[in-house]
Amino acid sequence: MEAKPTVSFEDTAVAFCYKSDAAMRKANFIFSLVNHPWISAIATQSVRVALWLRLPVESLIRRTVFDHFCGGESIQKTSSVSALLGQYGVNTILDYSVEGAKSEAGFDYVMEETLRTIEQAHNADNVPFSVFKPTGIGSAELLEKVQKKSPLDANEKASYERIRIRMDNICKRAHQYQIPVLIDAEESWIQEAIDCLANEMMARYNTRKAIVFNTFQMYREVSLRNLRDSHHLATMHNYFLGAKLVRGAYMEKERARAEAMDYPSPIHPTKEATDNAFNQALAFCIDNKQRVSVMCGSHNEYSNYYLTVLMEKHSMKNADERVWFAQLYGMSDNISFSLAKVGYRVAKYVPYGPVRAVMPYLLRRASENTSVAGQSSRELMLIRKEIRRRKGST
Numbered sequence: 523m524e525a526k527p528t529v530s531f532e533d534t535a536v537a538f539c540y541k542s543d544a545a546m547r548k549a550n551f552i553f554s555l556v557n558h559p560w561i562s563a564i565a566t567q568s569v570r571v572a573l574w575l576r577l578p579v580e581s582l583i584r585r586t587v588f589d590h591f592c593g594g595e596s597i598q599k600t601s602s603v604s605a606l607l608g609q610y611g612v613n614t615i616l617d618y619s620v621e622g623a624k625s626e627a628g629f630d631y632v633m634e635e636t637l638r639t640i641e642q643a644h645n646a647d648n649v650p651f652s653v654f655k656p657t658g659i660g661s662a663e664l665l666e667k668v669q670k671k672s673p674l675d676a677n678e679k680a681s682y683e684r685i686r687i688r689m690d691n692i693c694k695r696a697h698q699y700q701i702p703v704l705i706d707a708e709e710s711w712i713q714e715a716i717d718c719l720a721n722e723m724m725a726r727y728n729t730r731k732a733i734v735f736n737t738f739q740m741y742r743e744v745s746l747r748n749l750r751d752s753h754h755l756a757t758m759h760n761y762f763l764g765a766k767l768v769r770g771a772y773m774e775k776e777r778a779r780a781e782a783m784d785y786p787s788p789i790h791p792t793k794e795a796t797d798n799a800f801n802q803a804l805a806f807c808i809d810n811k812q813r814v815s816v817m818c819g820s821h822n823e824y825s826n827y828y829l830t831v832l833m834e835k836h837s838m839k840n841a842d843e844r845v846w847f848a849q850l851y852g853m854s855d856n857i858s859f860s861l862a863k864v865g866y867r868v869a870k871y872v873p874y875g876p877v878r879a880v881m882p883y884l885l886r887r888a889s890e891n892t893s894v895a896g897q898s899s900r901e902l903m904l905i906r907k908e909i910r911r912r913k914g915s916t
């Protein structure tokens with residue numbers, strides 16, 4: 523039986539319902555700027571230099587890209603964005619996007635901040651998840667050594683134990699408040715160490731439902747097998763598997779390292795192979811929905827649509843609490859708002875932090891939205907279509 527389409531991503535009136543005309547013009551300006559490779563390169567380089575020279579550009583950045591991609595400079599300041607999204611059924615995931623000091627004190631600070639996001643989620647209506655990046659709470663070098671099973675000296679053993687304690691503190695609080703927590707995925711040379719910790723946390727806190735979610739990067743050739751193995755582990759030890767599926771953000775870095783160090787690239791050889799793996803992973807999660815809760819972390823229209831079709835085929839309600847769709851704030855509103863409108867569970871990662879500190883995050887968004895083949899990005903086309911529609915000329 524053919525499943526009936528339940529959602530369309532083409533209606534820009536739905537996509538940008540929460541944006542004023544001024545906000546649309548700003549979005550048009552930002553995406554037009556970053557769309558051109560050379561303008562984008564000059565602009566991002568100028569920002570780097572200006573910040574390094576401590577020139578007063580923060581307020582300009584705050585009023586433009588920061589405003590578009592971030593929720594505010596502190597948890598409290600994200601509340602108006604979160605309330606606005608909530609009016610349209612789109613939830614918020616507070617993402618402390620500061621790539622801070624790599625010291626024990628810095629790691630403790632990120633843990634404390636993550637605990638504060640859980641408190642905030644507990645007190646708010648539409649903040650259903652919390653999230654953290656493992657290298658925010660522990661050293662990447664140490665995780666790499668753990669993964670390689672290199673011998674650790676006494677200090678390193680103590681530092682590793684502190685990573686585990688920080689992660690446990692976060693997951694314990696998430697469990698106490700019943701606010702699921704997403705563990706972001708990182709580079710392959712530390713990801714197995716992260717997976718081990720994530721499995722330990724899931725076994726401890728996912729006994730009644732998925733509270734801890736590990737992330738599976740489907741651009742990695744091993745990830746489908748890892749997903750199946752994680753499911754097997756969850757079945758054997760009788761806990762629930764929380765699986766956030768993403769394609770993966772570090773492709774160039776992964777390939778460059780593999781080449782430089784002369785080992786086979788862990789990444790699928792083509793985009794099509796990554797897409798297939800991602801969609802198979804979605805199907806695997808839905809096939810095993812009795813034990814798996816899934817978050818589709820993607821801006822890919824086909825994958826999001828495919829998940830709605832899988833749900834329909836399995837006779838699941840749109841609002842089934844085991845299935846979540848998530849996109850980044852400031853991107854792919856056509857997916858988020860269209861899904862939310864017909865009752866799916868949708869959330870936006872809403873980054874926050876001081877302007878200067880979230881700059882690496884903003885620069886990554888700029889490069890991600892730069893046109894490679896000279897054509898306008900999908901994002902820019904949708905923004906322009908909506909501006910034309912509002913002027914009444916479509």
Ligand SMILES: Cc1cc2nc3c(=O)[nH]c(=O)nc-3n(C[C@H](O)[C@H](O)[C@H](O)COP(=O)(O)OP(=O)(O)OC[C@H]3O[C@@H](n4cnc5c(N)ncnc54)[C@H](O)[C@@H]3O)c2cc1C
Nearest residue numbers: 706707741768769770771792793796819820821822848849
């Ligand atoms: C809510 C959310 C949470 C996220 N969390 C994480 C996280 O924890 N860890 C993380 O690493 N990323 C994370 N990401 C980023 C994500 O991994 C992707 O980089 C990004 O979303 C683009 O992929 P896509 O599915 O949106 O869409 P698409 O634009 O369809 O896919 C682009 C992706 O496909 C893959 N790809 C592109 N070209 C090739 C090629 N030639 N060969 C093989 N593969 C290719 C790459 O992964 C690339 O990023 C997250 C994204 C979202 C929306």
